[in-house]
Amino acid sequence: MTSTKIRCSSSDSVGITSGGGGTLTEFMAKGRASVGDDLTILFAHLQQACKRISSVVASPSIAADLAGLTSSAAAGGGSTGRDVPKPLDLVSVRRLTSLQLHDLAMFYRNPNFLQNDIILSSLKNSGKVAVVASEEDDAPVWMTDDGPFVVVTDPLDGSRNIDASIPTGTIFGVYNRLVGIDHLPAEEKALLNSLQTGARLVAAGYVLYSSATILCASFGSGTHAFTLDRSTGEFFLTHPDIKIPSRGQIYSVNDARYFDWPEGLRRYIDTIRQGKGRFPKKYSARYICSLVADFHRTLIYGGVVMNPRGHLRLVYEANPLSFLVEQAGGKGSDGKCRILSIQPVELHQRLPLFLGSLEDMEELESYEDIQQKINPGYDV
Ligand SMILES: O=P(O)(O)OC[C@H]1O[C@](O)(COP(=O)(O)O)[C@@H](O)[C@@H]1O
Numbered sequence: 001m002t003s004t005k006i007r008c009s010s011s012d013s014v015g016i017t018s019g020g021g022g023t024l025t026e027f028m029a030k031g032r033a034s035v036g037d038d039l040t041i042l043f044a045h046l047q048q049a050c051k052r053i054s055s056v057v058a059s060p061s062i063a064a065d066l067a068g069l070t071s072s073a074a075a076g077g078g079s080t081g082r083d084v085p086k087p088l089d090l091v092s093v094r095r096l097t098s099l100q101l102h103d104l105a106m107f108y109r110n111p112n113f114l115q116n117d118i119i120l121s122s123l124k125n126s127g128k129v130a131v132v133a134s135e136e137d138d139a140p141v142w143m144t145d146d147g148p149f150v151v152v153t154d155p156l157d158g159s160r161n162i163d164a165s166i167p168t169g170t171i172f173g174v175y176n177r178l179v180g181i182d183h184l185p186a187e188e189k190a191l192l193n194s195l196q197t198g199a200r201l202v203a204a205g206y207v208l209y210s211s212a213t214i215l216c217a218s219f220g221s222g223t224h225a226f227t228l229d230r231s232t233g234e235f236f237l238t239h240p241d242i243k244i245p246s247r248g249q250i251y252s253v254n255d256a257r258y259f260d261w262p263e264g265l266r267r268y269i270d271t272i273r274q275g276k277g278r279f280p281k282k283y284s285a286r287y288i289c290s291l292v293a294d295f296h297r298t299l300i301y302g303g304v305v306m307n308p309r310g311h312l313r314l315v316y317e318a319n320p321l322s323f324l325v326e327q328a329g330g331k332g333s334d335g336k337c338r339i340l341s342i343q344p345v346e347l348h349q350r351l352p353l354f355l356g357s358l359e360d361m362e363e364l365e366s367y368e369d370i371q372q373k374i375n376p377g378y379d380v
Pocket residue numbers: 157158159160254289290291292307309311378380
């Protein structure tokens with residue numbers, strides 16, 4: 001593979017070198033991450049799943065056509081009326097495998113269901129997972145009695161953006177199975193294994209499906225990102241040992257909610273907008289409304305990303321992303337406490353979430369009154 005160099009950040013810049021960095025599997029297997037074979041196998045299956053998801057979310061226009069498409073139509077004949085694919089789509093469709101055709105048609109019918117299915121089946125096939133708790137399921141699924149790991153996941157975050165081709169993501173966290181409770185009934189031990197505090201995570205990551213597909217992970221010593229090279233189908237190390245800048249100049253929040261915010265949060269945002277905070281520069285706003293994308297940008301450029309209402313989930317979103325930001329030198333908080341210290345009491349527990357650069361986070365938390373207490377429900 002040829003080597004390309006792309007600059008991606010203005011300060012604390014991380015050079016992307018595809019070619020020199022090796023693959024994610026090599027990174028895990030050759031001792032750089034010292035994670036052992038079991039986790040390497042688990043990640044190999046996760047990578048496969050995320051590559052499938054990446055190819056599905058990259059083709060939403062043909063997914064719509066495929067909803068009513070028979071395989072003979074997919075091969076180029078047979079379909080009539082509104083199901084006739086557009087010419088460009090037919091070109092794409094002819095290149096697809098039957099697995100991709102199946103994925104696309106399923107995706108059109110229910111995006112979240114398909115991603116969940118892809119992730120869960122890949123984890124089951126790894127043979128390394130005792131239990132999976134997914135944001136899409138009411139209860140955790142017990143898989144393999146002797147699986148060494150517990151996986152928590154939001155298979156497709158930001159799915160409300162899909163029709164507009166805006167980036168989406170998969171988030172996951174990995175714990176060791178709690179062997180001390182192996183004797184309990186499956187339902188009970190599945191739940192207790194899934195409710196571990198974030199401080200016990202052995203690995204966490206996200207996959208960003210955007211102009212590039214990027215898998216960012218931490219195994220407890222630094223945060224590293226790998227970019228999918230579509231020509232080889234491998235994730236290559238492109239952002240080794242990411243350090244979030246200690247200050248950014250960007251805040252990321254849905255500020256249409258300004259009038260529902262508490263006084264402290266309003267004052268903080270008003271202050272940094274005007275360049276009157278501890279960092280005497282006017283901040284800019286960026287908000288994609290797709291957590292993985294907003295988080296990834298924050299990790300690279302610095303600043304803060306937040307959702308001050310109790311909307312995001314502790315187990316599936318807040319814990320894995322807090323683990324990653326801490327491993328990159330930043331901070332994750334609910335506005336009062338370190339996220340990774342919070343004991344989950346419910347699987348789908350929601351909370352305010354603030355993530356970002358150390359100095360920005362400390363300044364934000366100094367305003368104290370930053371958690372949005374009212375949560376009226378919003379249409380959009
Ligand atoms: O409506 P808000 O408060 O701006 O929330 C947006 C956030 O919700 C999410 O869409 C996740 O919500 P869901 O878990 O309901 O999909 C994030 O991707 C995004 O950051």
